[in-house]
Amino acid sequence: MRTNGAGLLDDRALADAFAGASATVRRRAAELAARRPAVQVARLLGDAIPTVVEMACWACGEQEHPEPGPGAGPPRHRPRRRARSRSSGRGLDAILAACRDKPAIRRRAVLALAPFDGPEVDEALAHALADKDWQVRQAAEDLS
Secondary structure, three states: OOEOOOOOEOHHHHHHHOOOOOHHHHHHHHHHHOOOOOOOHHHHHHOOOHHHHHHHHHHHHHOOOOOOOOOOOOOOOOHHHOOOOOOOOOOHHHHHHHOOOOHHHHHHHHHHOOOOOOHHHHHHHHHHHOOOOHHHHHHHHHHO
């Protein structure tokens, strides 16, 4: 893998790992991307391996985005939704589909809804609030 001058993995090499043949590599790359907002981890939400999708959902929910600048208005009532990426439409369909998957994936998918807004997101959160899995319900409550 490609590294920067300090021997650290650079964003491009991390993103390239998403296309790797090994599910283990893709899953680890998604985990590392959680702290790198420049890396579009949403690409992995359509992966065929559930553990990769689960990690991608978690990473999407964990990625930090810059705070809005001065004059951006008051913060939204949902604290994790304050900062939005301009590319926030990417991957939403995959996240919404993951909200109907196995409990472990649903939990991560609900958290991955954090940077999104809209009626389909509100509907998914409402559905998650009534989920049979208590951790899915808790994740939805944390975002509501």
